[in-house]
Amino acid sequence: MSPIISRVETDFSSNTKAFPYQAEAYLTIRDLDYSAIFHEQGLGKTKIAIDLMLYWLQKRNIDTVLIVTKKQLVQNWVNELAVHVNIKPRILNNDRCNNFYVFNSPAKIILANFEVLSTEKERMRLFLKSRNVAIIVDESTKIKNPQSQLTKDFFELSNLFKIKTIMTGTPIANRPYDIWAQIFFLDHGKSLGEDFESFKQQTDLSNKLNENQESRSRFEEAVGKIFNQIKPFTVRETKKSCAIVLPRKIYESVYVEFEPNQYRMYHKVIKELQIEIQQEGIRILDDDTIALKRLLRLLQIASNPRLIDEKYVSSSGKERELDRLLEEIALANEKCIVWSSFIDNIDWFYKKYQRYNPCRIHGSLSIDSRNMAVEKFKKDPTSKVLFATPQAAKEGLTLTVANNVIFYDRGFNLDDYLQAQDRIHRISQQKECYIYNLIMRRSVDEWIDKLIDSKQQAALLAQGDITIAEYQKVADYSYAKIIKSILEEKEEY
Secondary structure: OOOOOOOOOOOOOEOOOOOHHHHHHHHHHOOOOEEEEOOOOOOOHHHHHHHHHHHHHHHOOOOEEEEEEOHHHHHHHHHHHHHHEOOOOEEEOOOHHHHHHHHOOOOOEEEEEHHHHHHOHHHHHHHHHHOOEEEEEEOHHHHOOOOOHHHHHHHHHHHHOOEEEEEOOOOOOOOHHHHHHHHHHHHOOOOOOOOHHHHHHHOOOOHHHHOOHHHHHHHHHHHHHHHHHHHHHEEOOOOOOOOOOOOOEEEEEEEEOOOHHHHHHHHHHHHHHHHHHHHHOOOOOOOOHHHHHHHHHHHHHHHOHHHOOOOOOOOOHHHHHHHHHHHHHHHOOOOEEEEOOOHHHHHHHHHHOHHHOOEEEOOOOOHHHHHHHHHHHHHOOOOOEEEEOHHHHOOOOOOOOOOEEEEOOOOOOHHHHHHHHOOOOOOOOOOOEEEEEEEEOOOHHHHHHHHHHHHHHHHHHHOOOOOHHHHHHHOOOOHHHHHHHHHHOOOOO
């Protein structure tokens, strides 16, 4: 591909003004060849990225800036760019004919989803060799798995970009070692080493930490070093550290009891698991794929028994509590987001709670349908509830029309939890935010609650948000004991 020269003068001005902490981050990294923007979700990383992009195009001999994001966030970026700049982006998608014209255009800004870099890897390689291209990787935890083909493709193209910036509010998506591949894309191992398996072994939040003090000390030391190793090219602000004043975020753990039939279903699965463990010695680790599949059935029953038995007709323990919370929120004339990991739950609630003129978002709906749901929830005052899966709606959305979030159930992933709750707790929120976690007593929910908290504390340490001394005051590795007691519990009714 030969360079395309534009004869139209481009307007590189910005239509918006940065907050002081955004301007500081921009000034810190604008002249670096690679950088990471790890500002907490809700603090406007997009504005920092856009100001960087304008600077690179004007001052750093960059012809094109490629913005890579998740498929469902492409339209969000189109909207954001329309607000902030006077340059219209071109979009790479699944249409190879369209992509041919994009690659051969004088576009200053190109938007693409992650998968396009793989499907168009060879044409992308030629494009990068013919122009000076900078890349901004939005929600960079998408490339956290160094074994995935997608991540390998990013590694392969990495050196062809003149400038590289990654951004996410949750660089530790689940466990501390999730940060390795993201940083390797930038510096090829200069800061965190070239050996992922070694890094993973040192920073794995495993069950053995509960009883082995020596392993615990090594883990805390390794995780505590991460941020200092990446600090020369990383900016990180939290809602506490920057000057933005947001309303309080109030957490409430809502404990509920099993409905009798639900309890019997749950303990039938427990008995099956106990037999399997005795016969096969199965390790119960939250990153063990086989164990997770077995634990998922417990999570489904604690959430909604209909997920595994269509004949279940009772009102489960959580459902009764959801009825109460939604009624209270509607009476207060407020809006609410209800999160569940299961698409069938979202569809069930959407039908059941029609009186609240609800919206829904999940992965089985088209991108257009999801965008329409977001617009309706934002603009229709009669639409009081949005039902959504974190996997489909946890990132890139500002939903501050709501100030209540209910986690009907939670999976094992920290990123899902943090990103989902902060759809409402971000710039432009005017009301106090309430985060309700529904927890079934004496169930796998209690283990997930403790495990997510332990992961969050480890993430705070790795991200430089707290010191090792602060971490050690709150560190709790008892999740290993909790899952053991849950799996050994005997049925009582």
